[in-house]
Amino acid sequence: MSADLTCPDCGTVYAAGPDEPWRCACGAPLEFADRPLPEDPSALELEPGRGLWNFEPWLPLEERVTLGEGFTPLVDAPGWDAAFKLEYVFPTGSFKDRGATTTLSRAAELGVDRVLEDSSGNAGAAVATYAARAGIDAEIYVPADVKSAKLGAIERTGARPVRVEGSRQAVTDACIEAVEGAEDDPGDAEANPATRQPGAGWYASHAWNPAFYAGTMTFAFEIAAQRGWTAPDAVVLPVGHGTLFLGAYRGFSLLYEGGVIDEIPRLLGGQEAGCAPIADAVGDGTATDPDEPSVADGIRIAEPVRLEEIREAIERTDGDVLALEPSTIEDALGRLHRGGFYVEPTSAVAPAALERYRERGVLARDADVVVPLTGSGLKIE
Helix, strand or coil: CCCCEECCCCCCEECCCCCCCCCCCCCCCCEECCCCCCCCHHHCCCCHHHHHHHHHHHCCCCCCCCCCCCCCCEEEEHHHCEEEEEHHHCCCCECHHHHHHHHHHHHHHHCCCEEEEECCCHHHHHHHHHHHHHCCEEEEEEECCCCHHHHHHHHCCCCEEEEECCCHHHHHHHHHHHHCCCCCCHHHHCCCHHHCCCCCCEECCCCCCHHHHHHHCHHHHHHHHHCCCCCCCEEEEECCCCHHHHHHHHHHHHHHHCCCCCCCCEEEEEEECCECHHHHHCCCCCCCCCCCCCCCHHHCCCCCCCHHHHHHHHHHCCCEEEEECHHHHHHHHHHHHHCCCCECHHHHHHHHHHHHHHHCCCCCCCCCEEEEECEEHHHCC
């Protein structure tokens, strides 16, 4: 039986189904009403071919749509005094496949026949690919200037991309309007494809949908498993909507509550100066400008949906989020490429942040740190 959804803010419960709401009537994000409480995951017999679905007993849904994703390599990076988790080797080239496999599994479980998503590229490519795997129609809303490689990855699945002029928030607004079944405006459709709405669909949002976070929390499970069921001192991540940041927090929290690890790692994030609302919120940012050209377009989110949850994760783990200049990110990107890590610019945010945290004395040079490299360089153009 599919898990119902509940609102942590007001307590309203919504029955599972293809017509379930994408957010609470009070405006808050929804969560699964029941959280599995399985036995110690360190007792699980891990099967290489099952990838992240080895942790199905810890997930509030069933494996339905998979491409063998998960258990990405955790490799030593001596030049950085850290371990890199190579999230860019997923089927579609980014960590977003963690959430796509669980989100589309949920959609298939509910009998959904059409999903909609808004994305700067990676999440859209992931949702489109897993929707194709499931035989579910997909419509992906993207910025008008989306990178051609990411647009092509969406188009080749048979999904329908909708390019929207304006800010990243304008893309989300157009998608939500479609999800809620706004009527077409035939007179405007030719000029603005975002108004060409074939009807409502199930919102497979990587920012709002709780199934997506069920997938990203396997990032923490894998790190612990690959380290002999121990946790590092800290994890440094890029932060946009915070899907991986919150996934790490949720996963490590479950491991801590289950007595598997002794302490939750410090969660330290990086954003790009110019669009750093989370760094602003915790006191270490700069004025944001959503229209300013960006290096790290994958995390250029001016209004994170789960900002308060991210703040809670930062507070509970003695974490932080800082803002980085584009030149600092570009320098880190070049260094990564020269070291054999062919990643996209957004992936360089976390290694750049790692160095900044060390310079400030937040992290000792010998601290045990894991850094995810989140997206493939094959999508740069």
